[in-house]
Amino acid sequence: DAKTTQPNSMESNEEEPVHLPCNHSTISGTDYIHWYRQLPSQGPEYVIHGLTSNVNNRMASLAIAEDRKSSTLILHRATLRDAAVYYCILRGVSSGSARQLTFGSGTQLTVLP
Amino acid sequence: KAGVTQTPRYLIKTRGQQVTLSCSPISGHRSVSWYQQTPGQGLQFLFEYFSETQRNKGNFPGRFSGRQFSNSRSEMNVSTLELGDSALYLCASMTGGFREETQYFGPGTRLLVL
Numbered sequence: 001d002a003k004t005t006q007p008n009s010m011e012s013n014e015e016e017p018v019h020l021p022c023n024h025s026t027i028s029g030t031d032y033i034h035w036y037r038q039l040p041s042q043g044p045e046y047v048i049h050g051l052t053s054n055v056n057n058r059m060a061s062l063a064i065a066e067d068r069k070s071s072t073l074i075l076h077r078a079t080l081r082d083a084a085v086y087y088c089i090l091r092g093v094s095s096g097s098a099r100q101l102t103f104g105s106g107t108q109l110t111v112l113p
Numbered sequence: 114k115a116g117v118t119q120t121p122r123y124l125i126k127t128r129g130q131q132v133t134l135s136c137s138p139i140s141g142h143r144s145v146s147w148y149q150q151t152p153g154q155g156l157q158f159l160f161e162y163f164s165e166t167q168r169n170k171g172n173f174p175g176r177f178s179g180r181q182f183s184n185s186r187s188e189m190n191v192s193t194l195e196l197g198d199s200a201l202y203l204c205a206s207m208t209g210g211f212r213e214e215t216q217y218f219g220p221g222t223r224l225l226v227l
Contacts, residue, residue, distance in 0.1 A: 032213040034213070034215075041220075042220060042221075043117075043203045043205070043218030043219050043220055043221050044156070044203070044205075044218045045217075045218065046215045046216070046217070049213070049215070087156075091212065091213040092212065092213070093211070093212045093213050094212075097212055098169070099146075099161060099168065099169050099212055100146055100148075100158035100161060100169060100171070101146075101148075101156075101158070101205075101216060102158070103148075103155055103156035103157075104155075105155060
């Protein structure tokens with residue numbers, strides 16, 4: 001499976017937007033880009049996913065580069081509750097693709113009051 | 114709908130013992146995956162069960178095993194515990210229908226091996 005690269009850590013001020021980048025230069029045409037986050041002392045939770053077009057949901061937005069080699073998770077107004085490790089994960093749909101989630105080290109987001 | 118539940122939440126064992134952890138998936142979900150999380154190795158996939166059959170397996174020794182029951186509940190067992198097995202064990206469920214499907218995680222069982 002193709003790999004992703006994320007910064008180890010980022011900081012944001014409360015109520016400001018946060019842009020979390022992810023590079024995936026070896027992404028294949030059928031790989032979906034998924035984002036999960038893990039709050040302290042909890043299991044990971046799904047945030048958003050997309051294939052080619054930008055996506056929005058109640059939690060966040062996902063902006064995907066035209067060449068799909070990178071993507072950005074956007075939290076429009078960070079709250080203290082958004083402090084977590086954010087994982088960018090590629091998921092393929094072909095018969096040879098892994099079904100499991102392959103987690104990297106993620107980005108530790110710190111939200112400052 | 115109730116989320117994924119895992120029991121027990123905390124467990125302390127000694128080296129050489131065995132342990133069984135339990136996971137109840139979201140109602141209607143037929144796939145259950147298990148992951149191990151440690152500070153050194155991060156989140157690593159153990160195995161996935163779907164309709165009572167192991168469908169996928171990670172790179173862990175045979176001391177780690179699992180099973181799934183007809184009601185989709187799953188258990189994982191670790192025999193002959195080692196200090197390095199101390200970890201957060203997470204279970205995730207999904208309907209199991211397609212590869213890129215969202216997984217829903219439980220809160221985990223924190224195992225400490227002394």
